[in-house]
Amino acid sequence: MAQDHRNQHGSGQGQLLPQSSQPEARTLAGILRTETVGGALLLAAAVVAVVWANSPFSEAYQTVSEFVPWPGGAAVGLDLDISHWAADGLLAIFFFVVGLELKREFVAGDLRDPRRALVPVVAAICGMAVPALVYVAININTGGDALRGWAIPTATDIAFALAVLAIISSHLPSGLRAFLLTLAVVDDLLAITVIALFYTDDFHPAMLGAALLPLAAFGxxxxxxxxWWWVLIPLGLATWLLVHESGVHATIAGVLLAFTVPVHSKDPSQPGLAEHFEHRWRPISAGVAVPMFALFAAGVSLGSEGLGGALTDPVAIGVAAGLVVGKVVGIFGSTFVMGKFTKAQLDENLAWWDVLGVSLLAGIGFTVSLLIGELAFGTGSPRDEHVKAAVLCGSLIAAVLASLVLTARNRAYRRFEEAEASRGESGTG
Structure with a gap:
């Protein structure tokens, strides 16, 4: 029953997963609504990609993916095909929104309070470290470039995860949703750092230095x-182009631009500029940029070169195991250890089964996992195809397992609320 978690922990500073503050709860609610719709579009785009890539029209899928809309851009490194424009260009919008969210959380959100930030930060770090270790343990003797994929299973796709949670969370505590979103925010920050540090080839510091000029003007x-959109957008594009030419993945430009945007407003009654930009750009990110990336990144063949080959490839096995096993061990394990061996306690409105469900849900790795797979092994390579299959399968397994746990918890909470309502009616009758 749901009441199994209503213990004597009480409320206060010692709670392991405290409820969000009221302003933060309103902000989280708005993000959840947008990301839930975005998650549905992302899922639809992924399904279309898989079906298209395995249909009689699969050659058309490849033709569209490899189409170069601006072949004359070779001089400035912009002779990119559609799939690369989706990964390098459109995802910069996604990372811009992520950057705004990160800055808001650490400046004005609950993460500015170290006591609130500690648990999700530790859980996110362990939720990335353990999947990486699982992957390395499986591929340590594989040889070749296999170990380049160590970071693939470390990312959580917040859009997918929130979409699944929204479907089954009609009675789950709001603190659980807040924990997942906060965890994903820290996860995104770490993923951005990993891409910048470990997946940057042919680094050109002069170009990166030049990118500081339009970035400074934007800031x-x-x-x-x-x-002034007619000034800010060209400055943003110039920053993106120079970062792209520097060898650093171009999506990092989105994060750098976002970090220059102020969070606080001079008028306390008005939202800050970061929140204003986030409100404007999040629908574009969730509704266009990420689904378009999924459409051209998730088209894995289910034949011998795709799913069939992945079944025997240690790289694919490591990715799937990292997502399904590594994530839950890292997130749930670190949270459980903190609850047992520190003064922090689980919030009175939550049970450990709830935390387990969210830990499984964090194993849904899609957008950033696919991006890192392309950076690690090259777009369209046989190993990249295996990574796509592994990410899809691992994410699906994680989603199913999380759904089983959280659906059972949702039923328990519903029964408890109905029993409470019935007792209330009896008391007033």
Whole structure:
């Protein structure tokens, strides 16, 4: 029953997963609504990609993916095909929104309080470290470039995870949703750092230095609250282009731009510029950028080169095991250890089964996992195809297992609420 978690822990500073503050709860609710719709579009795009890539029209899928809309851009490194534009260009919008969210959380959100930030930060770190260790343990003797994929199972796809949670969480405590979102925010920050540090080839510091000029101009304008789109967008594009030419993955430009945007407003009654930009760009990110990336990244063949080959490839096995096993061991294990061996306690409205369900849900790795797979092994390579199959299978297994646990918990909470309502009616009758 749901009441099994209503213990004598009480409320206060010692709670392991405290409830979010009221302003933060409202912000989280808005993000959840947008990301839930985005998650549904992302799922639809992934299904279309898989069906298209395995249909009689699969050659058309490859033709569209490999189409170069601007072949004359070779001089500035922009002779990219559609799939690369989706990964390098559109995902920069996604990372811009992530950057805004990160800054808001650490400046004005609950993560500014170290006591609130400690548990999700530790859980996110362990939730990345353990999947990486699982992957390395499986591939330590594989040889070749196998170990380049160590970071693939470390990422959590917040859009997919929130979409699944929204479907089954009609009665689950709001603190659980907040924990998942906060965990994913820290996960995104670490994933961005990993991409910048470990998946940057042919680094050109002069180009990166040049990118600081339009970046500084962008930052200066937003600090003075000058939201002239006809100036800010060209500056953002110039920053993106120079970062792309530097060898650093171009999506990092989105994060750098976001970090220059102020969070607080001069008028306390008005939202800050970061929240304003996030409100404007999140629908574009969740509704266009990420689904388009999924459409051209998830088209894995289910034949011998795709799913069939993945079954015997240690790289694919390591990715799937990292997502399904590594994530839950890292997140649930670290949270459980903190609850047992520190003064922190589980929030009175949550049970350990709830935390287990969210830990399984964090094993849904899609957008960033697929991106790292492409960076590690090259777009369209046989091993990249195996990674795609492993990410899809691992994410599906994690989603199913999480759904089983959280659906059972949701039923328990519903029965408990109905019993409480019935007792209330009896008491007033």
């Amino acid at each position: 200066l304008l937003v600090q003075f609250r000058k939201t």
